[in-house]
Every structure is written in C-alpha cells, then in structure tokens.
Amino acid sequence: MRIASLVPSATEMLFALGLGDQVVAVTHECDYPPAATAKPHLTRSLIPASSPATETTAGLSAGEIDAEVRRLTREGRHLYELDEPTLAELEVDLIVTQAVCAVCAVSFDDVVAVAARLPSRPRVVSLDPANLGEVIADVARLGQATGMGPKAAELCGHLEQRLNDVRQAVAGQERPRVLCLEWLEPPFIGGHWIPEMVEIAGGRDVLGVARTKSRTGEWSELEESAPDVVIAMPCGWSAEQAVHEVEARAAQVAALGADHVWAVDAAASFSRPGPRLVEGTELIAHLLHPDRVQAPEGVAFEPIPIEEPAAQRA
Numbered sequence: 227m228r229i230a231s232l233v234p235s236a237t238e239m240l241f242a243l244g245l246g247d248q249v250v251a252v253t254h255e256c257d258y259p260p261a262a263t264a265k266p267h268l269t270r271s272l273i274p275a276s277s278p279a280t281e282t283t284a285g286l287s288a289g290e291i292d293a294e295v296r297r298l299t300r301e302g303r304h305l306y307e308l309d310e311p312t313l314a315e316l317e318v319d320l321i322v323t324q325a326v327c328a329v330c331a332v333s334f335d336d337v338v339a340v341a342a343r344l345p346s347r348p349r350v351v352s353l354d355p356a357n358l359g360e361v362i363a364d365v366a367r368l369g370q371a372t373g374m375g376p377k378a379a380e381l382c383g384h385l386e387q388r389l390n391d392v393r394q395a396v397a398g399q400e401r402p403r404v405l406c407l408e409w410l411e412p413p414f415i416g417g418h419w420i421p422e423m424v425e426i427a428g429g430r431d432v433l434g435v436a437r438t439k440s441r442t443g444e445w446s447e448l449e450e451s452a453p454d455v456v457i458a459m460p461c462g463w464s465a466e467q468a469v470h471e472v473e474a475r476a477a478q479v480a481a482l483g484a485d486h487v488w489a490v491d492a493a494a495s496f497s498r499p500g501p502r503l504v505e506g507t508e509l510i511a512h513l514l515h516p517d518r519v520q521a522p523e524g525v526a527f528e529p530i531p532i533e534e535p536a537a538q539r540a
Contacts, residue, residue, distance in 0.1 A: 227372060228318045230268060232308070232332055234493075235500035236322040236353055237262050239365055242381055242501050243374045250316050255462070258494065258502075266316070268309045269332055288460065288471060289411035306332045310340050317346045320371065324353050324499075353499070356437040358419050358426070358507070361499045362386060381501070388504050389426055392511045395518045396428030402514050404429040405453035405482065408461045408497070410471045413448060414440045416459065419503060420496065427510035428518075429455070445478050455514060456484040458530070459492035465526040468492065472530050480532040488513050491526040 230251045231237040237256040240249050246261055253269040256262045273286070273294050286294065295305065313321075321341055325334035334352055341350050351371050355361040362382050369378020404424045406416035421434035432451040433443065440461075456479060458468040468489035472479055479487060490496060495506030509527060511519035521527070 227320060228316060229320045229322065229372070230313060230316065230318045230348070231256065232268065232321060232323040232337060233353070234258070235361075235498040236324070236368070238498065238500040238502065239353075239368050240322070240372070243365075243369055243372065243377050245372055245374065248372075250318060251312070266312060268313055269306050270309075272305055272307055287411065288409060292409065292412060308332045308336060308340060310343075313340065314344050314346075318344075318348045319346065321348050321350045322353065322368065323350065355499045356418055357422050358389065358503060361419060361501075361503055364499070365501065385501060385504050389507060392426055392428075392507055392519060396511055396515050399428050399515055399518065401428055401430045402454040403432045403452060404455045404457065404510075404514070405432050405448060405451055405484070406434055406457045406459060407448075408440050408459055408492070410458065410460060410475055412442050413445060414461070415443050415448075416440055416496075419499060420459075423496075423503065423507045423510055426507050427514055429510065429514045445481070449481050449483070451482075453482055453484045454486070456482055456487045457510065457513070458487065458489045459496045461497045462493050464493060465489050465491040465528050469528050469530060472532075476532060479530075484532075486513070487530040487532050489528045489530055495525055 227248050229240060229249050231240055231249055232253055234253060234256045237252050238258055241259050241262060249265060251266040251268045252262050254267045273291065321337060323334060323337045338350055341348050353364040355364050362385050365382050366378045369375045406420050408414040408416045415433045417434055417438045417440040421431040421436040424431040432453050458472045460468050460471050472487060472489055490509060495502045495509060505522045505525050508519060508522045509525050512521040
C-alpha cells in the first residue's frame with residue numbers, strides 16, 4: 227500500500243503502526259518520527275510565518291499570524307497549498323487527512339476533490355477526533371484501513387493503560403486550577419482534548435470545555451478564572467517558543483496570579499491528536515503532582531518565573 231499523510235498526527239500514527247515504509251509522502255510540518263522528515267513534502271503554508279524565537283524579519287509575530295489566518299479565512303482563501311502533480315506521480319492508494327481544524331491542514335474538501343481527479347483513485351480517510359478516546363479510536367480506524375488491525379489494537383491497549391496508570395497515580399489528590407493557553411496573542415483557551423488531559427492528570431481546567439473548539443478570551447476573563455497553574459502551549463510550537471511568548475507578555479501572565487507557569491512543547495505532545503497526547507497527559511500530571519508521576523522521558527518543558535506585578539506587591 228502506498229500512503230500519503232496530510233496531517234502530522236496521522237504520520238505519527240502510521241509510523242507507530244509500523245507503516246513507515248509505506249508512507250510515500252507527508253506534509254511540510256511532519257517532523258516526527260525523524261524518519262518522516264526524509265519523505266517528499268506535499269504541502270506548503272501560504273502564511274509567511276516563522277518562529278518568533280528566530281527573530282527573523284521574514285517571520286510574523288504571534289499576533290500577526292493570528293491576523294493573517296483570520297484575513298485569509300474571512301476572504302475564503304486557503305491556508306495551505308497541496309502539490310497535486312507530485313501526489314499524482316506517487317500513485318497513492320490511501321490519503322489520510324483531517325477536517326477538525328482548518329488552520330492545521332489542507333482543506334478536507336480540497337483533498338476529496340483532488341483524490342477524485344487522481345488516476346489511482348485513492349481512498350481518503352479523515353481523522354477528526356474531539357477527545358482522547360476518539361484519538362485512540364482513530365488509531366484503530368487507521369489500523370483497519372491499512373490492514374494493521376492487530377497492531378493497532380495492541381497500541382490502543384498500551385495507550386489506554388498508560389492513561390489509566392495516570393488516573394490511579396493522582397486519585398484522591400487535591401486538584402489544582404489549571405489554565406491552558408494554546409496561543410497568547412490573542413489568548414486562546416485550549417479545547418478539544420486538552421480539558422480531558424488536565425482532568426486525567428489530576429487538575430481542574432478553569433476555562434476549557436472538553437470536545438469544543440479552542441476559543442479566544444480576554445486577559446480580564448483569564449485573570450478572573452484565578453488559576454493555580456498556567457500551561458503555555460502555543461499550537462504547533464516548541465517549549466522554547468512557548469517560553470518566548472510568555473516572556474513577551476510577562477505582565478499579563480503575572481497578573482493571572484498563578485503559583486506556577488510552565489512552557490511545554492505543544493507540537494510534540496498537545497496540539498497534534500496522535501499517540502503522543504498520552505505523553506502530554508503524563509507531563510501535566512507530573513507538573514501538577516510531581517511526587518506522584520514522573521516526567522516522561524524526552525518531553526521538553528520549562529518553568530517560567532513570573533514576578534508579581536508591582537501594583538499587587540503594594
């Protein structure tokens with residue numbers, strides 16, 4: 227089977243199922259596992275954005291990225307471009323994509339239209355989970371679609387067991403109030419699977435609503451939520467970039483009054499609905515209950531010291 231993956235989380239699932247050799251092309255954002263980076267790229271972003279941490283003049287700030295996304299969406303324009311000629315040359319049998327987020331991948335309708343024009347007439351599978359259970363169920367769906375049902379069942383069982391281990395480890399512990407920020411300019415409150423990850427990890431999400439889209443909020447609303455812990459997870463960005471974003475808005479973050487502020491690698495363990503969300507859940511559990519849950523190996527996170535605003539110190 228020849229497979230094209232048009233979303234990073236699907237790429238991660240396919241490799242986890244042992245199908246890396248059958249994946250013939252991926253997106254420009256597919257960077258895990260490392261072997262995926264050697265595959266041909268089928269997409270490119272139409273937003274000229276780079277990491278703010280690079281401080282390059284060609285890049286856009288977080289606020290500029292948000293404004294550009296809103297402008298393109300308002301005008302009915304695409305955020306990503308699909309390389310249809312290359313896709314046709316690859317003669318793929320299966321295309322894996324998603325429709326849950328228009329900002330995260332090529333338009334689902336565009337993918338279906340392109341697939342219908344390809345000589346190989348590939349099957350299109352869309353993975354659109356709203357919570358952790360559906361993410362794990364998508365592993366099983368992908369396993370069935372690729373003839374890897376037994377391997378998928380084994381992987382699903384392993385992921386579910388790890389989540390149950392976290393639940394048991396934090397059972398009976400006091401639940402800190404947690405605010406998860408998926409963007410900081412403007413502030414986006416984490417939705418979809420994020421509130422469920424916090425709940426399993428032994429916290430209480432103060433503003434996020436499970437199974438709903440992430441939403442913008444005002445800093446005043448965030449301050450009123452009185453979080454004990456703030457976790458900065460800018461969508462698709464690394465822990466280093468998250469630190470940069472928090473430091474750029476230190477006064478606003480400090481005004482939230484949290485006891486702890488953490489920066490995490492959202493691209494690896496939070497924003498992509500794949501197997502590594504389990505690592506993200508384990509990490510949150512460690513941040514909230516370090517005496518009960520160890521930090522998962524190889525997962526980046528950084529504490530951010532935030533000084534109390536002068537007005538509050540007085």
